[in-house]
Amino acid sequence: MVVTIRKPSWDNQFYPADSAEAKTMWEEFFSRCKSPRIDEPIRAIQVPHAGWVYSGQAAAEAYKQLEGRGIKTAVMIGPQHRIPAKHMQVFPHGVWRSPLGDLEVDAELASRFIAFNEAFAPDIESHQAEHSLEVQIPPLAMALPQVKIVPILTAAFQREHPRILADALAEIVGANPDILALISTDLYHGESYDACKASDEKTMKLVQQLDAQGLERSLADGSAAACGGDGVLALLYAAQRMGITKAHRLAGYNSNDATGTRGGYVVGYSAFAFTGRLR
Numbered sequence: 001m002v003v004t005i006r007k008p009s010w011d012n013q014f015y016p017a018d019s020a021e022a023k024t025m026w027e028e029f030f031s032r033c034k035s036p037r038i039d040e041p042i043r044a045i046q047v048p049h050a051g052w053v054y055s056g057q058a059a060a061e062a063y064k065q066l067e068g069r070g071i072k073t074a075v076m077i078g079p080q081h082r083i084p085a086k087h088m089q090v091f092p093h094g095v096w097r098s099p100l101g102d103l104e105v106d107a108e109l110a111s112r113f114i115a116f117n118e119a120f121a122p123d124i125e126s127h128q129a130e131h132s133l134e135v136q137i138p139p140l141a142m143a144l145p146q147v148k149i150v151p152i153l154t155a156a157f158q159r160e161h162p163r164i165l166a167d168a169l170a171e172i173v174g175a176n177p178d179i180l181a182l183i184s185t186d187l188y189h190g191e192s193y194d195a196c197k198a199s200d201e202k203t204m205k206l207v208q209q210l211d212a213q214g215l216e217r218s219l220a221d222g223s224a225a226a227c228g229g230d231g232v233l234a235l236l237y238a239a240q241r242m243g244i245t246k247a248h249r250l251a252g253y254n255s256n257d258a259t260g261t262r263g264g265y266v267v268g269y270s271a272f273a274f275t276g277r278l279r
Contacts, residue, residue: 090121
């Protein structure tokens with residue numbers, strides 16, 4: 001069988017293609033992390049997916065928490081920004097290449113998602129143009145070099161998908177200590193710094209409260225925002241069945257904060273670690 005290699009599409013745009021430069025960036029991000037080490041088992045993390053110069057420090061707060069843990073597979077869930085697929089796109093097998101190490105797809109676990117519901121489908125092509133998971137591969141490979149991955153992209157405007165994805169996470173991931181759920185999302189997108197701050201605070205508060213229904217209502221009425229909202233909602237709806245009892249807020253800021261400017265387009269970023277019981 002020929003091994004499918006998913007090559008980077010967004011290197012030298014969202015992050016450096018040069019291995020030494022990429023490694024130096026993440027060493028600096030990790031050195032600036034302020035979150036204390038979480039002792040409890042981590043069941044899931046939420047990380048942003050913008051260019052590293054903007055959101056890398058937030059993501060680092062979550063990835064650093066993974067170092068030294070015995071996680072064998074990361075189920076990675078991110079939004080599809082570019083391809084109008086109506087199904088959730090599962091990368092079924094192969095290897096994802098990155099400047100900080102390649103990660104192998106856990107084909108057996110991927111097949112379980114594909115078989116779980118017809119809302120999931122194997123789809124390699126749709127992953128090639130998308131950045132929301134690609135930008136996570138280098139830091140994940142740096143934090144957990146031996147981890148396998150199951151990349152899943154959500155489809156826009158499929159109302160039933162968050163609940164289907166939640167059921168899949170509950171059944172396939174559950175409280176298995178070997179498997180981590182990784183949710184990739186940015187928060188507010190728009191032209192107002194003040195609106196960004198207000199929206200992001202509401203979004204993060206609801207996530208911290210593990211309030212799936214409250215977040216779903218707030219995303220629907222626009223008072224909260226998350227471009228990877230389906231993945232966040234699915235995790236919160238599955239939280240109890242995955243043994244998750246607490247959401248640790250690790251970071252929350254926006255692109256204006258990162259650049260030291262005010263005005264113009266602004267995007268919000270957060271990072272969380274979700275802890276709880278293991279089976």
